[in-house]
Amino acid sequence: MTVLVYLLPMALLLGLSGLAAFLWSLRSGQYDDMEGAALRVLNDDDMKE
Amino acid sequence: MEANAPARIPAASRSAARAPLPAPPSADYSSFLHRDDAGRAGMDFAIEGIDCAACIDEIEDTVEALPGVETGRLNYSSHRLHVGWRAGAEVRPEAVVAALARAGYRAHAFELNRAEALEAERARHLLRCLAVAGFAAMNIMLLSVSVWSGNITDITPETRDLFHWVSALIALPACAYAGQPFFNSALRALKSRALNMDVPISLGVLLALGISVFETLNHAEHAYFDSAVMLLFFLLTGRYLDHAMRRRTRVEASNLAALKAEIAYRIEADGEVVAVPASAVHPGEVVLVRAGERVPVDGTVRAGRASVDESLITGETLPRPFAAGDVVHAGSLVHDGALQIVTTAAGTGTFLDEIERLLERASTARSGYVRLADRAARMYAPVVHATALLSLVGWLVAGASLHQAVLIAVAVLIITCPCALALAVPAVQVVASGALMRAGVLINSGDALERLADIDTVVFDKTGTLTLPEPSLANAEAVPPDLLDIAARLAVSSAHPLARAVRAARPEAVPYDEVREFPGQGVEAQLGAMTARLGSPAFCLADDLAQQALTDEAMDEASLVAVRYGSRCALLVVRQRLRPDAVELVTRLRAAGRHIAILSGDRAAAVAPIAVALGIGDWQAGVTPAGKIAALEAYKAEGRRVLMVGDGVNDAPSLAAASVSMSPITAAEVTQAQADAVFLGERLAPVGRALAIAGRARALMHQNLWIAVLYNLIAVPLAIAGYVTPLVAALAMSGSSVIVTLNALRARPAGGGMMPAAPSADADGPLAAEGAPA
Known part of the structure; x- marks a missing residue:
């Protein structure tokens, strides 16, 4: 069962990084306008020629 | 959420179809500007x-x-x-407003209020x-x-202990953080010597964690870390949903407030007239109100004469003359002439003392209502605690060890924790309020849904509720089309409210180049050799026509306007018109077994024809605000539960006194603040739809609560008997929560999000309804 020694920390780290990513996205306002985000993806203004 | 986008139209055709709006008057926006540390200015607009x-x-x-401009x-x-x-x-900022007006959008300066920022x-x-x-x-x-899975196969005790310790490492800090909303609220309740739903929740979580640590120290087989954390997760979901619904309606409400924020023309000490937001006018300052404008403040007339329509205040539709010394109220509409008004109250404080007094009395009447979820919680918490305590004592008496008895008592606490109960009501509210929003109804409070579902009597105000808020041309077919064209083109140049009704008959009319206005009489234009006039019958030399019309039928609630072109002349009848689907709605409500009544502040002569047209036998006219409350109390005494629909300032107290209330979006601000729900558009259909959706929502809430009870009936005996392992607890908790949430989704109307009337509610939404009273 020595494999647990690095499997457990890895699982925890992965979980924590997911949590950190969520908290970052929350802080940067990505949940402030859920409907707008769904529609903005369709706009292609950023493809400047 | 995803289904409410209207049919997509390519950008190019959209902007072509969108007509530019007239440029708004200039105004002082400085109170809305924010500056950050780097000196960059920012400002918010409601669009x-x-x-x-x-868009x-x-x-x-x-x-x-x-x-x-750096960013938009x-x-x-x-x-x-x-x-x-x-x-x-x-x-x-005025350049932003003007540019958006050219593109076809109305922008209103907007300030995030403190309550919303806190939310x-x-x-x-x-x-x-x-x-x-x-x-x-x-x-x-x-x-x-x-x-x-290890417990039934070959896990070693050391590995199990390690896993339990790692679980504890995650669970303890996570619960300390994520449990805050519950712990704080439970503490607050206990401090005021009360019990709320959060007390058993906090107790359950803390005991589960404590016992798990104890068990881990003793190398036991089971620990309840997962139950404690999962409990918090489900409960937080319910809390968040509840919050999201309330926040969404608050956002809509404060946008509406910004859209309605009026411009006041303040007369400075040096005589200059400056446009400022009405909220920036202070008592003692003088404002100027001209024909066609609404009075932005409460005050006393200092100079000027005008006829003023107070229908938004009293329900009375006939304008009344005002002169120096008279008291005017915010929301009155000036028909002709101009008034200088010394402000006595501005901003939110603009309404009559009497209304304020009545409001205070009326709103305490409703506070007796206890929300469904709270009623459930009140019965629930003591039962849970008693059951846990009884099973502890029972097992001790039956000869179990203290350790075993405590374990079982904790299992009872965990299993009874109101996961499903906490989701049962908010999940339905979120789905139902989404459905209402698509039907053009914004609700102010979550429990309004429950109260709407109970209604057996609907009481309508007349002016602005059963009828459209703006009068309109009643005899358009009877007028020769070319004369009507001329009348509409002349009307564009006049600010008189009756002219607006004529203009609305021909929305595409363009103004004549040179139009002369005769205050209090009408407008005149020279078309080649001919003179065209629009105005009072006397001004258009049409007195004989007017006399004829008046003897003709019940014309006394209508206003007459005449148009003359050379030697030809026609009479235009302008009157309050019923909302397009008022008859249909009243018929349908009556078919559903609901009693319908009208309580109006207007004259009997104006109310009677409306009541006849709608087939309503129970109507009262000339009712004062206090009289409206008395009438509602009389209904209540008969055991009826009343929905009051009204828009005037005189309706505000009765809205607060009724068991539930609605008002159209054009209603006065005080009135809207009292209403439990606000509906958009010209039609009354949202009222009927709100009742239907609320009925279904309440049925689902009851179903959900019964599901939660049923779950407890099965799970609690198991827990008391000592069969609830952490695995069973996890399955039971998530199972019941998922069932309750899925059941709540049925509150969506059949056929998905798009309801047949939704596009029309969009089309004549806030913009169209707001465009009129300027």
Whole structure:
């Protein structure tokens, strides 16, 4: 069962990084306008020629 | 949420179809500007007229093309635009408003109020708690599943202890953080010597954690870390949903407040007239109100004469003459002439003392109502605690060890924790309020749904509720078309409210170049050799026609306007018109077994024909605000539950006194603040639909509560008998929560999000309804 020694920390780290990513996205306002985000993806203004 | 986007139309055709709006008057926006540390100015606007995805680009590009503007960012969900200017650039908010008006959108200066900012912060906190609980639940479940499967195969005690310790490492800090909303609220309740739902929740979580640590120290087989964290996760979901619904309606409400914010023309000490937001006028200052404008403040007339329509205040539709010394109220409409008014109250304080007094009395009447969820919680908490205590004592008496008895008591606490109960009501409310929003109804309070479902009597106000808020042309077919064209083109140049009704008959009319206005009489234009006039019958030399019309039928609630072109002449009848579907709605409500009544402040002569047209036998006219309350109390004494629909300031107290209330979007501000729900558009259909949706929502809430009870009936005996392992607890908790949530989704109307009337509610939404009273 020595494999647990690095499997457990890895699982925890992965979980924590997911949590950190969520908290970052929350802080940067990505949940402030859920409907707008769904529609903005369709706009292609950023493809400047 | 995804289904409410209207049919997509390509951007090009959209902007072509959108007519530019007239440029708004200039105003002083300085009170809405914010500056950050770097000296960059920013300002928020509430935008009207957004209806498709292409609007996002159009609005942002329009704003960013302006000189000095650095960023324009539109929030599509809340219809708010944030504009940021470059540091040191000249800040011109009026240029933003003007540019957006040219593009066909109305922009209104907007300030986030404190209550809404606090709500937003609370929502973020809940979401953070939810994220932490979710993370912890997932990771602990990973370890718990290993332990459960290991327990029936070959896990070594050392490995199990390790997994339990790692679980504790995750669960303890996660619960300390994610449990805050519950712990704080439970503490507050206990401090005021009360019990709420959060007390058993907090107790359950803390005991589960404590006992798990104790068990881990003793190398036991089971630990309840996963139950404690999962409990928090489900409960936080319910809390967040509840919060999201209330926040959404608050966002709509404060947008509406910004759209309605009026411009006042303040007369400075040096005689100059400056346009300022009505909220910036202070008592003692003098404002100027001209023909066709609404009075922005309460005050006393200092100079000038005018006839003023107070229908929004009293329900009376006939204008009344005002002169120096008279008291006018905010919301009155000046028909002709101009008034200088010394302000006595401005902003939110603008309404009659009597109304205020009545309001205070009336709103205490409703506070007796206890929400369904609270009623359930009140019965629930003592039962849970008693059951846990009884099973502890019972097992001790039956000869179990203290350790065993405590374990069972904790299992009872965990299993009874109101996961399903906490989701049962908010989940239905969220789905139902979404459905209402698509039907053109915004609800102010969550429990309004429950109260709407109970209604057996509907009481309508007449002016502005059963009838459209603006009078309209009643005899358009009887007028020769060419004369009507001329009348409409003349009407464009007049600010008189009756002229607006004539203009509305021919929306495409363009004004004549040279029009002369005769105050109090009408307008005149020279068309080649002929003279065209629009105005009072006397002004158009049509007195004989008017006499004829008056003897003709019940014309005394209508206003007469005449048009003359050379020697030809026609009479235009302008009157309050019923909302287009008023008859249909009243018929349908009556068919559903509901009693219908009219309580109006207007004269009997004006109310009677409306009551006859709708087939309503129970009507009263000339009712004062106090009289309306008395009438509602009489209904209540008969055991009826009353929905009051009204829009005038005189309706505000009765809205608060009724068991539930609605008002149209055109209603006075005080009135809207009292209403439990506000409906958009010209039609009354949203009232009927709100009742239907509320009925279904309440049925689902009851179903959900019964599901929660049924779940407890099965799970609690198991827990008392000592059969609830952490695995059973996890399955039972998540199972019941999922069932309740899925059941709540049925509150969506059949056929998905698009309801047949939704597009019309969009089309004549806030913009169309608001466009009229300027």
